[in-house]
Amino acid sequence: MSKKILVVGMARSGLAAVKYLSNKGYGVVVNDSKPEADLGQVLDELKSYENLEYILGKNPGKEILKDVDMAVVSPGVPLELDFLLELRSMGKEVISEVELAYREAQSKNIKFLGITGTNGKTTTTSIAGEICKEAGLETYVVGNIGNPAISAVEVANPGAVLVIELSSFQLEAVYDFRPQVSTVLNLTEDHMNRHHTMENYAKAKANIFAKQTPDMVCVLNYDDQITRDMGKDCQARPVYFSRQARPKGGIYLDDKQNIIAVKDGQEIEIVNAADLSLPGGHNLENCMAAIGLCLHFGIDKNVIKKVLTSFKAVEHRLEYVNTVNGVVYVNDSKGTNPDSTIKAVQSYKTPIILIAGGYDKGSDFTELFDIAVDYVRTALVIGQTADLIADTASKAGIKEIYKLDSLKEAVIKASQIADEADVVLLSPACASWGMYKNYEERGREFKDIVNNML
Template structure:
């Protein structure tokens, strides 16, 4: 891909934006940076690229004249239905995202692309560890927090990229073609961005849109939406299921995990997995399928599954105080994710929830939660919405707080021996925090200060 002298407009700063700018500068592109935020709000970010000469900035508003732009690179956080973005597309300007740019600049290493509403980070981390244990040059990248563009510049053609992909990132791919893709599940999320479930499903489906019969696509058979995606997938589809015995795929048989893709293999007992909960069993099955079709040895897969530790901010055990367990599930950013977290425990739960409103519906969560959630502590802009829905489902012990410190102190006073204090907000962190990691750290700091 030739970038020298090419006039590139980057829309949206932040982590991937900074990495993209550094890469574009290295290849000699003529860079213009645009962000709707004003310079004073971007001062810290801009300081990271102050040593790069020749960057032009359009801040606080979008550019009116795009006639001399050759290509646009858009950050994941920028909606593609903005009038400004539509104008770019209507003017036949090439528009791609950081993942697509990285793919074009790479030496075409082995790509694994993982998406889904929930479980992406755990599955990506687990699959990455399996590849590392197999002594492969492995980069765990993408939505997990490590920009793909940073890694492709130092990786060779034998490297393996285990890539977590959000629907936002997938919207702006064009040629990206993973050797193995996976769609773990699809439930309602990001409706404020995608507007309809059809749009959201279409965005997720883009992970396999360029695949062919030389590639593999791993799909969750138990999720009706992902199961039906097989009909429009051109890759070799491999299903996984924890509920059905499949003719072909990864499934359960009398408490054993079975791989039956080219031959039947009894891999291990479910109870040998290091990760708890039915949702993690699904994550493990997806990782098994992706690793197996990638040629990883059975002994390696098995060893990692027995020893892998939970990802930070995903059902992460923090501390036990006076017989009360404190668990950080800050990555529970939508109702379905929090359902899975609640179902992972049989003990009574005091749930800390609430945050930024993505337009989600909380009825199913609170109908399921009433079985073992005895108290809910709420914060953030969704507090009133969740409180009203909770009361409709018979959960009446509800406490509203202003911040995480107050939430943790309230829980510590209400909890009894044997209870689980679970931070699983069912909402994004924006408005109170920059990201779910910051929220989870705040929870852990306050728990450790009890």
């Protein structure tokens, strides 16, 4: 008798899990808290799939919970929901789509390179993915970057590589997941409305290496005290990267700013930091992490250097949009927490008009504006956090602050007050929820508004 599986949440990963499981012949219970009327596109995509049962606009009842064998949850679904707790009390597994993908990948001997951290995940994942492709490997760049891992597993050939970006939400419900090489880039306060404490947040992130073995490698940021300390509890061999020190057996800068990586006791010169295609200290760290991942995955240093000197910026991450009347517009919609926006404002030497605000994740913006006051001349704030950000920016000493009702109004206001050579930077320091479906939609709208001003 085939299993019946409950799939909770019909965002990208949940929808992909339903399709995969249905194709494999499982009975699937499709669940989302949204009512049927709000799920038109999802339901259209599932019309041709068999063995589906729908529970929409409500949580599954006890009869369904008794009937299913396990649940696969989307990242946005809190694991503390009553019905998920009840499932666990029945001895039934509640796993993420990433865990499902990992388990299904084992029969094909698919390899995983895992990337997590608070900031830099998407850039590092994209760089590592390009390096693997350049090395001639069948490569899929998946996970929190927008492509469900389970969809790649379904089409990948044996021996393929999945380079996977992992959020804390995705890592909360992994159990067997074991990447060949992993990295934790950094950890700063984020998603406190979900995790409540930094300890809980760090614990979720640490799941990336929890099942690795001593013959595997975990690449950790030596300059971040939290990630450095993670090496003490890491079952895999920790390899540290640093901009500021020279960790033994790690990745670091020599006196000429060459990036040196130590492997098998040998110092290997990879590339000079000045030759990296991506600017900024944060991108230097991202490149060091990608070097650690790929070098310890067995990829030649010349392949790594070729990609690091030619790689183009990721969409929505410090993405140049256009210059209008001498004013540069930059899309950093991927900046969804204060630390990410700190790194963004520190990337420019000319005055910044910052557009910030969005969904309130319980973040503290004090450190952001204590630093941003040296870079930002004007703050334009929008969304749920507008009042909090405006108050914090004012206390930090930013004199020009405007509260606007929409992103369009903020861009128009920026165009009116900007001087030639200013940078108008969308780096919200907040999630997009409540105003947009995701940060990509927010970034695309910003670009459309800017380009329509020409």
